[in-house]
Amino acid sequence: MFERIARRYDLNNRLHSLWRDQAWRRQTVHLAGVTPGQTVLDLATGTGDLAGWFARLTPAGRIVGLDSCQGMLDVARRKFPEQNLEWLCASAAGVPFDDGCFDVAAMAFGIRNVAKPEAVLAEMYRALKSGGRAVLLEFAQPTSLPGRLLWWYVSHVMPVTAGVIAGDATGAYRYLAASIRTFCGAAELDELMQHAGFTGVRRHAMSLGLAVVHVGVKS
Ligand SMILES: C[S@@+](CC[C@H](N)C(=O)[O-])C[C@H]1O[C@@H](n2cnc3c(N)ncnc32)[C@H](O)[C@@H]1O
Numbered sequence: 001m002f003e004r005i006a007r008r009y010d011l012n013n014r015l016h017s018l019w020r021d022q023a024w025r026r027q028t029v030h031l032a033g034v035t036p037g038q039t040v041l042d043l044a045t046g047t048g049d050l051a052g053w054f055a056r057l058t059p060a061g062r063i064v065g066l067d068s069c070q071g072m073l074d075v076a077r078r079k080f081p082e083q084n085l086e087w088l089c090a091s092a093a094g095v096p097f098d099d100g101c102f103d104v105a106a107m108a109f110g111i112r113n114v115a116k117p118e119a120v121l122a123e124m125y126r127a128l129k130s131g132g133r134a135v136l137l138e139f140a141q142p143t144s145l146p147g148r149l150l151w152w153y154v155s156h157v158m159p160v161t162a163g164v165i166a167g168d169a170t171g172a173y174r175y176l177a178a179s180i181r182t183f184c185g186a187a188e189l190d191e192l193m194q195h196a197g198f199t200g201v202r203r204h205a206m207s208l209g210l211a212v213v214h215v216g217v218k219s
Contacts, residue, residue, distance in 0.1 A: 001175065002046070002071065002072050003069055003070075003071040003072075005166045006047065006069070006071035006072045006074070006075055007071075007075070007166075008165050008166040009046065009047050009072065009075070009166075010047055010049070010075070012162045012165050012166055012173070013049075015161075015162075015165065016158050016161070016162055020206075020207055020211075021049075021211075022049065022053075023206075024108075024137055024206055024207070024211045024213075025049055025050045025053050025108055025137065026053050026057065027206060027213060028050060028053075028106065028108060028135050028137040028213045029050070029053045029054050029057050029058060029106075029135075030057070031135055031215050032054075032058075032104045032106060032133055032135045032215075033133065034054065034058035034059065034103070034104055035059065035103075036059040036061070037059065037060075037061040038058075038059075038061060038103035038104060039060065039061060039062045039063075039064075039101065039102045039103050039104070040058075040060045040062070040063045040064070040102065040103065040104040040105075040106060041064050041066065041095070041097070041101075041102040041104070041105045041106070041124075041127055042054065042063065042064065042065045042066065042106045042107070042108075043066050043067075043092040043095070043105065043106065043107040043110055043120065043123075043124065044066070044067055044068075044092055044107055044108070044109070044110025044111075044113065044114070045065030045066055045067045045072075045073070045076060045087070046067055046069075046072045046076070046108075046109075046110075047072050047075040047076050047079065048073075048075070048076025048077075048079055048080050048085070048087070049108070050065075050106055050108040050137070051063050051064075051065035051080070051085055052076075052079065052080045052082075052085070054104075054106070055080065055082040055084060055085050056082075060084065060104075061084060062084055062086070063082075063084055063085050063086070064086045064087075064088055064097075064102075065085065065086070065087050065088070066087075066088045066089075066090050066092065066095065067087075067088075067089065067090075068089065068090065068091050068092070069089075070089050073087045073088075073089055092107070092110065092120045092123060093114060093115070093116060093119045093120050093123060094123070095123045095124075095126075095127050097127050099126050099127070100126075100127070100128065100129045100130065100132075101127055101129070102127050102128055102129065102132060103128070103129055103131075103132050103133070104128075104132060104133050104134075104135065105124040105125075105127055105128050105133075105134045105135075106134075106135045106136070106137075107120075107124070107134075107135075107136050107137070108136075108137040108138075109137060109138060109139065110136075111136055111138055111189070112138055112139065112179050112180065112183040113179065117184075117192060118192060118195070118196065121134075121192055121193060121195075121196035121198075122196050124196070125196050125197045125198065125218055128218040129218070130218055130219065131217065131218065131219070132217070132218045133215060133216070133217055133218075134193065134198055134214075134215070134217075134218070135213060135214070135215050136189070136193070136213070136214040136215075137211060137212070137213050137214075138183075138189060138211070138212055138214065139154075139180045139210060139211060139212075140180070140185060140186040140205070140209055140210065140211070140212045141180060141181065141185070142208045142209040142210050143209065144208060144209065146208055147208035147209050147210065150207070150208050150210055151210070154176075154177055154180070154210070155177035155181070158173060158176070158177070159173040159174040159176065159177055160173075162176075186203055186205070186214070189212075189214055190202075190203060190214060193214060193216045194216070196216075197218065198216025198217060198218060199216065199218075199219045200215075200216060200217045200219075201215070201216040202214075202215055202216075203215070
């Protein structure tokens with residue numbers, strides 16, 4: 001599915017979020033608290049936007065963007081020539097790194113898309129050093145009245161317009177709303193992080209609760 005929509009993925013993100021998606025990613029980077037020389041693993045990096053913000057906004061030493069879709073990674077590689085960025089085609093459920101390699105493990109709009117979120121959280125935990133932080137940016141279903149109006153737009157308008165822009169009549173953007181609806185809520189995602197071993201789990205809601213950053217620490 002992501003192979004099909006890779007070419008127009010960024011355009012769709014910008015247009016349909018009214019450019020908020022990049023602000024959500026910047027906030028995620030900010031909450032990761034990267035200090036000079038630290039290492040960052042961005043899982044399900046897609047076209048690399050989150051990894052790119054880590055490169056531009058933090059003094060990280062090494063940033064690895066990992067994704068299982070080569071088409072998305074090809075776009076990422078073209079967009080970001082920064083020397084401390086590396087791109088790797090692999091599964092987030094089997095990260096090809098030794099235990100305790102990274103200071104930050106990040107994931108934007110990825111955990112909802114994997115078959116076994118628990119396995120991916122376990123991999124994030126394993127790949128982190130002690131004291132390392134996991135930051136997950138994910139959609140949630142807003143509950144307030146203005147938030148529910150926003151949700152109506154996401155579930156009824158966006159699938160149609162985004163499908164036209166991506167040239168994808170088969171429904172990748174219908175999948176987006178359906179996957180948010182069926183994925184666990186923000187509180188349950190916090191619990192999954194705790195079950196994976198993360199401590200001090202907290203969350204930061206943005207845009208009426210439509211986008212949420214979850215932060216946890218490997219003690
Ligand atoms: C919605 S996109 C998010 C991309 C990017 N993180 C962003 O902020 O736009 C989800 C990405 O997850 C990737 N993905 C899905 N399952 C995966 C897995 N098991 N391992 C690695 N990447 C995966 C897809 O290829 C896709 O690029």
